[in-house]
Amino acid sequence: MTTGDLSTLLVWGAATAFTIALVAYSIDLARIAERAQKRVPEAALVGSGSTRPATAVAGSEDQSAPGRSARAEGIARSTTLLGLVLLFAGIVLRGIAAGRWPTANMYEFTIVGVFVAVLVLAVVQRRRVIAFVGVVVMGISVLALVLALNAFYIQADQVQPALQSYWLILHVGVAIIATGIFTVAFAAAVLQVLRSFREEALVDGPAVTVGTPGRSDRFRRWVGGPRFGWLEQVPGSRELEALSFRLNAIAFVLWTFTLIGGAIWAEHAWGRYWGWDPKEVGTFVAWVVYAAYLHARTTRGWSGRRASYFVFVGYAVVLANFTVVNLVVTGKHSYSGI
Amino acid sequence: MSVHRPEGLSDVFMEPTEAPAAPPTLPTLGLVGWLRWAWRQLTSMRVALLLLMLLAVAAVPGTVWPQRAQDTAKVATYIADHPTTGPWLDRLGFFDVYSSVWFSAIYILLFVSLVGCILPRTKVHLAGVRGRPPRAPRRFTRFPAQGSGVVDAPPSQVADHATTVLRAGWRWLPFVPTYRVDTRDEGNGTLSVSAERGYLRETGNLVFHLALVGLLISVATGQVLHYRGQAIVVQGRGFANAQVDYDTFEQGTAFTPSSLVPFTLRLDEFESRFDPVTLQSRDFTAHVTLTNPGEEPVEETIKVNHPLDAGGAKVYLQGNGYAPDITVRDASGQVAFSGPTPFLPQDEVYTSRGVVKVPDVSGDQEQIGLVGYLLPTVDVRETSFGPAYASVNPQPDDPALVLAVWQGNLGLDTGVPQNVYELDESRMTQLMDEDDKPVTLVVRPGETVDLPEGMGTLTFNELTRYVALDLRHDPALPFVLVFALLAFAGLATSLFAPRRRLWLRLAPGAEGDDGRTVVTAAGLARGDDVGLQPELDRVLAQVLARSADRPPVAPRGPTSGEASP
Ligand code: HEM
Numbered sequence: 033m034t035t036g037d038l039s040t041l042l043v044w045g046a047a048t049a050f051t052i053a054l055v056a057y058s059i060d061l062a063r064i065a066e067r068a069q070k071r072v073p074e075a076a077l078v079g080s081g082s083t084r085p086a087t088a089v090a091g092s093e094d095q096s097a098p099g100r101s102a103r104a105e106g107i108a109r110s111t112t113l114l115g116l117v118l119l120f121a122g123i124v125l126r127g128i129a130a131g132r133w134p135t136a137n138m139y140e141f142t143i144v145g146v147f148v149a150v151l152v153l154a155v156v157q158r159r160r161v162i163a164f165v166g167v168v169v170m171g172i173s174v175l176a177l178v179l180a181l182n183a184f185y186i187q188a189d190q191v192q193p194a195l196q197s198y199w200l201i202l203h204v205g206v207a208i209i210a211t212g213i214f215t216v217a218f219a220a221a222v223l224q225v226l227r228s229f230r231e232e233a234l235v236d237g238p239a240v241t242v243g244t245p246g247r248s249d250r251f252r253r254w255v256g257g258p259r260f261g262w263l264e265q266v267p268g269s270r271e272l273e274a275l276s277f278r279l280n281a282i283a284f285v286l287w288t289f290t291l292i293g294g295a296i297w298a299e300h301a302w303g304r305y306w307g308w309d310p311k312e313v314g315t316f317v318a319w320v321v322y323a324a325y326l327h328a329r330t331t332r333g334w335s336g337r338r339a340s341y342f343v344f345v346g347y348a349v350v351l352a353n354f355t356v357v358n359l360v361v362t363g364k365h366s367y368s369g370i
Numbered sequence: 371m372s373v374h375r376p377e378g379l380s381d382v383f384m385e386p387t388e389a390p391a392a393p394p395t396l397p398t399l400g401l402v403g404w405l406r407w408a409w410r411q412l413t414s415m416r417v418a419l420l421l422l423m424l425l426a427v428a429a430v431p432g433t434v435w436p437q438r439a440q441d442t443a444k445v446a447t448y449i450a451d452h453p454t455t456g457p458w459l460d461r462l463g464f465f466d467v468y469s470s471v472w473f474s475a476i477y478i479l480l481f482v483s484l485v486g487c488i489l490p491r492t493k494v495h496l497a498g499v500r501g502r503p504p505r506a507p508r509r510f511t512r513f514p515a516q517g518s519g520v521v522d523a524p525p526s527q528v529a530d531h532a533t534t535v536l537r538a539g540w541r542w543l544p545f546v547p548t549y550r551v552d553t554r555d556e557g558n559g560t561l562s563v564s565a566e567r568g569y570l571r572e573t574g575n576l577v578f579h580l581a582l583v584g585l586l587i588s589v590a591t592g593q594v595l596h597y598r599g600q601a602i603v604v605q606g607r608g609f610a611n612a613q614v615d616y617d618t619f620e621q622g623t624a625f626t627p628s629s630l631v632p633f634t635l636r637l638d639e640f641e642s643r644f645d646p647v648t649l650q651s652r653d654f655t656a657h658v659t660l661t662n663p664g665e666e667p668v669e670e671t672i673k674v675n676h677p678l679d680a681g682g683a684k685v686y687l688q689g690n691g692y693a694p695d696i697t698v699r700d701a702s703g704q705v706a707f708s709g710p711t712p713f714l715p716q717d718e719v720y721t722s723r724g725v726v727k728v729p730d731v732s733g734d735q736e737q738i739g740l741v742g743y744l745l746p747t748v749d750v751r752e753t754s755f756g757p758a759y760a761s762v763n764p765q766p767d768d769p770a771l772v773l774a775v776w777q778g779n780l781g782l783d784t785g786v787p788q789n790v791y792e793l794d795e796s797r798m799t800q801l802m803d804e805d806d807k808p809v810t811l812v813v814r815p816g817e818t819v820d821l822p823e824g825m826g827t828l829t830f831n832e833l834t835r836y837v838a839l840d841l842r843h844d845p846a847l848p849f850v851l852v853f854a855l856l857a858f859a860g861l862a863t864s865l866f867a868p869r870r871r872l873w874l875r876l877a878p879g880a881e882g883d884d885g886r887t888v889v890t891a892a893g894l895a896r897g898d899d900v901g902l903q904p905e906l907d908r909v910l911a912q913v914l915a916r917s918a919d920r921p922p923v924a925p926r927g928p929t930s931g932e933a934s935p
Binding site: 189190192193194196197273274277278281284285288289292295296299300301302303304305306307308309310313314316317320321323324327328330331332333334335349357361 | 378379380381415416418419422423425426429430432433437439440467468589598645648650651652653654673674675676677684686688840842847850851854855857858861862865866897898900
C-alpha cells in the first residue's frame with residue numbers, strides 16, 4: 033500500500049468515526065427532546081413567568097442535567113476525538129505522498145476544512161456538549177468527507193507551476209480555516225434563531241397573536257410546541273448569538289486575509305491582482321454579505337435574529353463559491369483536478 | 371458632548387450616559403430640508419446595509435453571463451446564440467457588469483454613504499481621545515456589569531489608589547496605561563472615578579473604513595495610469611519595450627508613452643519540465659538577458675509566480691510553445707522565407723498548430739502557404755486512411771512537422787490585417803498527390819524535403835522555443851497594497867480590541883463611620899464582551915484590598931486630565 037492509499041484509508045476511518053459521533057449526538061438530542069416533551073407544561077410555565085427566559089434556562093448548565101444522555105455524549109466525544117486524530121494523520125500522510133502542502137485541490141481543501149470545523153466544534157464543546165451544534169457540524173462534515181472521497185478525490189501528486197508558491201499554504205490554508213469556522217458559526221446561528229423563536233413563543237404564549245397568523249407566527253407556534261422542547265436545554269439565544277458572532281468575526285477576518293492574499297498571489301501568478309474571475313466574485317460576494325451581517329448587528333431593528341439571517345446567506349455563498357464555482361463555472365481557478 | 375451617530379446605529383456605547391435627550395425637532399422642509407433629510411438617509415445604517423446587500427447581488431450576474439473584460443469572443447457567441455435576449459442584456463450592461471452604470475452607482479453610493487458616516491465619527495473620536503472619560507452616570511443599575519464593596523479608607527485615598535490600579539500598564543507593555551482615568555468631585559464628599567480603555571477599537575474601525583476609500587481611489591488611479599502588453603519572444607531573439615513591439619497593447623486613459631522605459635529583453639533559453647507519467651507541467655523557466663537603458667546587460671530568469679521587474683513594469687511568463695525554424699527555397703533556389711514561426715499549443719502534449727506564409731517567391735511563381743502541426747514527440751500509426759500522426763509527449767524528444775501545402779494568393783496585399791495563425795484560403799488551392807489525396811509533408815529537424823510540383827524545397831533547420839510574455843505597469847500598486855493591509859489591520863483591531871468603560875463611585879461611609887468608603891462600580895462595553903464583568907471584579911478586588919492596608923497618603927496630586935489614551 034502506498035502512502036497515498038494509507039492516507040485515503042485514514043480519511044475513510046475518520047468519516048466512519050464522525051458518522052458514529054453524528055449518531056451519538058442525534059441520540060443525545062433525541063433524548064433531550066423526549067424528556068423535554070414530558071416536561072413541557074412545567075418548562076412553559078417557567079419560561080412565561082420570567083421576563084428573561086435566556087437566563088432562566090441558561091441556569092441548567094451542569095452536565096448531568098436531566099434529559100441528556102451521558103452515554104451518548106461520551107461516545108460522541110470520544111469518536112469526535114478519534115476521528116480528529118485519524119483525519120489529522122490522513123492529512124499529514126497525504127502531504128507526504130504528494131511531497132507538498134496538502135491544500136491544492138478540492139479533495140484536500142475539503143478534508144482539511146472538515147478537520148478545522150470539527151476541531152472548532154471540539155473546542156467550543158470542551159466544557160459543555162451542545163448536541164444540536166454537534167449534529168449540524170457533524171452532519172455537514174460527514175457529508176463533506178463522503179463527497180470528497182467519492183466525487184473530489186484525485187491522486188496525490190505535485191502541482192503545476194502556477195500553484196508552486198508559499199501562497200498555497202497561506203492563502204488556501206487560511207481560506208480553509210475560515211470556512212471551517214464559518215461552518216460552526218452557521219450551526220450556532222441556526223440554533224440561535226430556533227431558540228429565539230421559542231423564547232418568544234413562551235413569553236407571548238402561543239395563542240397571543242390576533243388576526244390571521246403570518247408565516248413567522250406559525251413558525252413561532254411550531255417551534256414553541258412540544259416537539260422543540262429540547263431547545264430549553266441549549267444556551268439562551270443571546271448566548272448563542274454571542275458565540276456565533278465571535279466565531280463569525282474570527283472567520284471574517286481570516287476571510288479578509290484570504291481575499292487580500294488571493295489578490296497578492298494573483299498579482300504574482302496571473303499578472304493582475306483583481307480580474308473579476310468567478311472565484312474572485314464569489315469570495316467578494318461572501319465577504320460583502322458577512323460585512324453586511326456585521327453592520328446589521330449594530331443597526332437598530334436588525335440586531336439579534338434578523339442579523340443572523342445574513343449568516344445563512346453568507347454561509348450559502350461560501351459553500352456555493354466552493355462547489356458551484358469550482359465545478360460548474362469556468363474560470364482561472366480550475367485547480368480541482370476534476 | 372453631542373455624539374455623531376449615523377441614523378439607525380444601535381450602539382450602547384454611544385448612548386448618552388444620562389438619559390435626557392433633546393426632544394426631536396421636526397425638520398422644516400424646504401429644499402435644504404429635503405437635501406438634509408436625503409443626506410441623513412444616505413448616511414444611515416439601514417441604507418448602508420441595503421447598499422451592501424445590493425452590491426453583493428449586483429456582483430453575481432458577472433459570473434452568470436460571459437464578460438467582455440475577460441472573453442470578448444464568448445460574449446459575441448452568446449449574443450449570436452440568443453438573438454432576442456442577447457442584445458437586451460447587452461444594452462443593460464450584463465456583459466460588462468463591473469463597469470456598468472448600475473454596478474458603479476451602487477458602489478459609489480456606498481462609498482459616499484461610508485464617507486458621510488465616517489468623517490463625522492472621526493471628528494468625534496478625535497475629540498474623545500483628547501477629552502476626559504465620560505462622567506459617571508447617576509444610577510448604576512442599568513449597566514451590564516456591576517459590583518460594590520466597603521473599604522477602610524477615606525474616599526480620596528481610595529480614588530488615588532483606584533487611579534493607580536486602573537492606570538497600571540499592560541503585562542507586555544508596562545508603560546502604556548490600560549485605562550484613561552478621570553476623578554470628579556460629586557459633592558458631599560463623594561468622588562467618582564471614570565475610566566475608559568480601547569480607543570483603539572474605534573480607531574481601528576475608522577482606519578478600516580477610510581482605508582477602503584483609499585483602496586478604491588488607488589485602484590481607480592491604477593486603472594487610469596496603467597499599461598499592459600503581450601509579446602511573443604522567440605529563443606535567441608530580443609524584444610524592446612516600445613508600443614510597436616507588442617502584439618497587443620492596452621492602456622489607461624491618462625497613460626503617457628514616456629512611462630514605457632525602453633529596456634530590451636532577450637530570450638536566451640527556455641526550460642520546461644513535465645511529470646514523466648501524467649505529463650503535467652512541473653516547471654517553466656525562461657532565462658533572459660535584460661538591458662536597461664544605459665546599463666550593462668544582466669541575466670535574469672522569469673518563472674510562473676516569479677515575474678521579473680523591468681523598467682517599473684512586471685514581466686510575466688504567461689505561456690510558451692515551439693517555434694520551428696524553417697527555410698523555404700522557391701523553384702529558382704532562392705531563399706523565399708527563413709526563420710522561426712511560433713506554433714500555438716492546443717493540448718497538454720503540445721500538439722501545436724501554426725501557419726507559415728511565404729509571400730516573397732521570386733519571379734511570377736505563386737505564393738506558398740503551409741498549414742499544419744508541430745508534434746514535439748511524434749507517434750506514427752498506420753490506419754486505413756494512411757499514416758496518422760500524434761504527439762505523445764510535450765518534450766521535444768522526436769519532433770516532426772506535419773504540413774499541408776497551399777498555393778495561390780495569400781491575400782496579404784488587401785490591406786485588411788490578417789491573423790498570423792490562420793491562412794486565408796479564399797484565393798488558394800491545396801496541393802494534391804497523384805491519388806488526389808492532400809499532400810502531407812513530414813519533416814524532422816535537419817531534413818529537407820521537396821515541395822510538390824517543383825515549387826521548391828523546405829528545410830526544418832531546428833526547433834526553437836518561444837515564450838508569451840505579459841508586461842504590466844501599474845504605478846498605484848504599492849498604494850493598493852498599503853491600503854489593503856491597513857484595512858485588514860483596522861478590521862482586526864476593531865473586532866478584537868475590547869472597548870470598556872468602568873465607573874467607581876466612592877461615597878463616605880454613613881455618619882460615625884468616618885474613614886470608610888462605600889464603593890459601587892459599573893461597567894459598559896461595546897458589543898458583547900465576555901471579559902467585562904471579570905475585569906470589573908478584578909479592578910474592584912484590587913481597589914478594595916490594597917486601599918485598606920495602605921497608610922494614609924500625603925499630598926494628593928492632580929489625577930484628572932493627564933492620562934493618555
Ligand atoms: C483575487 C484573487 C483570489 C481570490 C479572491 C481567491 C479566493 C479564494 C478562496 C475564497 C478560496 C477558498 C474557497 C474555495 O475554494 O472556494 C480559494 C481557494 C484556492 N485558491 Fe484562490 N483566490 C484568489 C487567487 C488565487 C490565485 C492567484 C491562486 C493560484 C494561482 C489561487 C489558488 C487557489 C487554490 C489552489 C485554492 C484551493 C483549491 C480549490 O478551490 O479547489 N487563488 N481562493
